[in-house]
Amino acid sequence: MPEDLKEEIAREVASTRIVVYGKGTKMAPRCGFTLETVEFFNALGYPFEVIDVLENMPKREALSEITDWPTLPKVFINGKFFGDTDILEPMAASGELKTTLEEAFGGAPAAPKATINLR
Amino acid sequence: MIDDDALTGLIVDRLPDAQVSIHDRTGTMDHFNVTVRSQAFKGKTLIEQHQLVYRALKGALADGRVHAVELTTIITES
Numbered sequence: 001m002p003e004d005l006k007e008e009i010a011r012e013v014a015s016t017r018i019v020v021y022g023k024g025t026k027m028a029p030r031c032g033f034t035l036e037t038v039e040f041f042n043a044l045g046y047p048f049e050v051i052d053v054l055e056n057m058p059k060r061e062a063l064s065e066i067t068d069w070p071t072l073p074k075v076f077i078n079g080k081f082f083g084d085t086d087i088l089e090p091m092a093a094s095g096e097l098k099t100t101l102e103e104a105f106g107g108a109p110a111a112p113k114a115t116i117n118l119r
Numbered sequence: 120m121i122d123d124d125a126l127t128g129l130i131v132d133r134l135p136d137a138q139v140s141i142h143d144r145t146g147t148m149d150h151f152n153v154t155v156r157s158q159a160f161k162g163k164t165l166i167e168q169h170q171l172v173y174r175a176l177k178g179a180l181a182d183g184r185v186h187a188v189e190l191t192t193i194i195t196e197s
Contacts, residue, residue, distance in 0.1 A: 033187060068170050070180040071188065083166050086190050090165060 005062040013076040017104050018048035021063055022073035026050040033084065037073045040085050045109035046101055078104040120148040121184040126176075133175035134159050138195070149186040160194040168192040 013019050020037050024030030026049075029038055034050070041048045053059050053072065064070050067081045075082045077100060082088060091097040102108060127139040134157045142152040153172070160168040169190055179185040 031187075033189075068174070070173050070177055081166070083169060086169065087165050 001062045001065050002058065005059055006066070009059070009062060009066060012049075012051060013079045016049040017078055018046060018101075019076045020048060020050045020073050021053050021060075021076075022050050023052065023054040024050075025052050030054060031072065033071075034073050037075065037085055037088075040088060044101065046105055077101065121179055122148065126151065126153070126179070126185070129179060130155060130172060130175045134171065136195070144187075144189070149184065151185065151187070152189045152191075154191040154193065156193045156195045158195050158197050160192050165192070168194075 018041060020034070020041065022029065022031065022034035022037060024034055026038055029035035029050075030052075031054075038050060053063065060072065063074055067074055069081070069083060071084065073084055075084060075088060082091075082100075088097060091100070123141045123143075126141055130137050130139050130153075134155070136157050136159065138156040140154045144150040144152055155172050159171060163171070169192060172190055172192065173180070173188075176185060176188065180188075
């Protein structure tokens with residue numbers, strides 16, 4: 001894996017508390033699962049960043065190697081890998097995610113937009 | 120594109136006790152809901168459980184036979 005890509009990813013996940021690597025942008029997701037993840041974090045009310053890697057195959061490969069996770073989106077909270085909404089939704093249901101996010105941000109979000117509707 | 124039996128086979132190769140149920144989300148045989156029940160998940164975090172299944176599907180995801188998976192893992196008791 002190219003070292004510069006590894007460093008770039010390490011820098012990105014360290015500089016923003018919630019990072020979503022996905023297909024498309026926050027405003028224009030280009031994949032159903034990326035859209036689902038954007039909606040998930042919109043509902044939580046914490047700021048988050050979406051990094052579009054759809055066209056960047058070398059970076060997608062580097063990300064898959066780092067996380068041992070082959071699919072997009074990939075979510076990092078405070079630099080730690082949290083998989084995708086298949087992991088985050090059960091964590092939200094159990095209350096674990098709330099604790100993780102409050103620890104990451106040092107408190108509740110300023111203005112939660114909505115509660116999450118779990119399936 | 121991959122059929123249910125081939126997809127199940129990839130998972131069972133890695134996790135011999137796995138009970139796999141598959142739902143084709145889009146009718147195009149490449150977007151799936153997959154539920155895997157196995158004892159191998161015991162003592163593992165949810166992420167580690169999913170990583171076990173994804174390791175089995177790595178090749179099929181890499182060559183495009185499988186485009187997307189919504190995964191549920193369930194621990195079975197021995």
